[in-house]
Amino acid sequence: MRRGELTDSAWLVIAPLLPSPAVRGGRWRDHRQVINGILWKLRTGAPWRDLPERFGPWKTCHERLRRWTADGTWEKILAAVIVHDDGRPVEWVISVDSSVVRAHQHAAGARKKGGSTWSSPPALTGEAIGRSRGGLSTKIHLAADGRGRPLSILITPGQAGDNPMLFPVLEAIAVATGKPGWPRRRPDLLLADKGYAHDSTRRRLRRRGIKHVIPERADTIGRRVQKGSRGGRPPGFDRQAHKQRNVVERCFNRLKQWRDLATRYTKRASIYQASLTIAAIMIWLR
Structure with missing residues (x-):
């Protein structure tokens, strides 16, 4: 076992969750060898064709990644390992935030026919590549538990807003x-920043019985002050509790240690989403 590859304990957890060979005849490349090849690719950000020979043919690794993305294997593994981490349960003080990653020029130009298996969030289409101030980009929306471990990850084009994605992230x-x-x-x-501080969002959270700590935006404060007594009371804000929100920032830092995730090179949104899921699996298995 080399640095960054599956440990024996991690392999014992995920091995029973992997699909059995579906190909008749010939030799089926060992799952552990292939997954280690995928991890090497995600960790280094190198092109698939530069995959070292010890992992087998690069096409085999890429095809296994694509196949298990299409059949939901990675999501199934994440759901299974999400409480495996040293036996300690999920801490349900959840922080939500987003982060923009640059999309490399190689990520553009995906074929429109032959379609992606990516299930896009409502009202969003394409391969989750958009334009923001830095050029082509993709935005990662993340919910992390109280120990900074990823619970759900969604992607949108880089120019997409944070607030519309709050409830899809929570529902995931x-x-x-x-x-x-x-x-x-x-x-x-629920802990979030001012990007989620909309009155309609607060009302919807209250209807669902979700306690939340979200700071008030300056323009909202100004309108309320102008109305005087008719403006109502400000929403409660626990400053001490809100300091815990930094765990989601630390989770982003851990995800972006994978160079293939810190910059997006893949054309298909489904593959990039799966790559984020694989990184989340490794965080839970550490």
Whole structure:
């Protein structure tokens, strides 16, 4: 085992979750060898054709990544390992934020026919590549638990707003409790920055019974002050609790240590989303 590859303990966790060979005849390339090749690619950001020979043919690794992206294998593994991390359960003080990554010129130009398997968020189309101040970019929307571990990750074009993606990110959280019934989705407390400080968002969170700590925007404060007594009382804000929101920033830092994620090179949004999921799996297995 070399640096950055699957440890024996990590392999014991994910091996039963991998699909069995679907090809008749011939020799099926070892799953662990292929996954280590995928991890090397994500860690270095190198082109697929530069994959070292010890991982086998690069086309095999790429095809396995694509196939397991299409059938939902990576999401299944993440759901299974999400509470594996040294036995300590999820901390349900959840922080939400977003981060923009530059899209390399190689990420542009995906074929419109032959389609992507990416299931885009509502009202968004294409391959999650847009234009922001820095040029072509993709935005990562992330929910992290109280220990800075990723619970859900979604991507949009770089110019997309943060607030419209809050509830899709929260709805993407599904943590098995080990008891009969639906997986848990609702946090004990939600922490977010001013990008999510909209009155409609606060009302919707209250209707769902989600406690939240979101600072008030300056323009909202100004309008309320102008109205005087008719402006109502300001929303409650626990400054001490809000300091815990830095865990989501630390989670972004951990994700962007993977060079293939810090800059997007893949054309297909589904593959980039899967790559983020793989990095999240490795964070939970450490």
